[in-house]
Amino acid sequence: MYGSDRGFFSEKNVMSCKQEGVKVVCIPQRGGTKAPEREAYEKSWEFKDGQRFRAGIEGRISVLFRGRGMNVSPKVASASSYGLQPPCSPTTS
Helix, strand or coil: CEECCHHHCCHHHHHHHHHCCCCCEECCCCCCCCCHHHHHHHCCHHHHHHHHHHHHHHHHHHHHHHHCCCCCCCCCCCHHHHCCCCCCCCCCC
């Protein structure tokens, strides 16, 4: 399952997910008039279930950021963002 918000919707993204083997793609269509097939799909239980799952994950991430102090990902952060000095390089004498 792949779930995301309206900002990621495009036919190219939906097709890319399906080509990669994603069984349920839960990306709501952005504005405009929806085709009857698309409207029916967005009202289906599997689509709604995927959106609920995504919303739950976002809630859990929010709790981690607020309650656990996970403001910056260690993989992305540099030493200076933690107020640390870069390691000293060994001197050759």
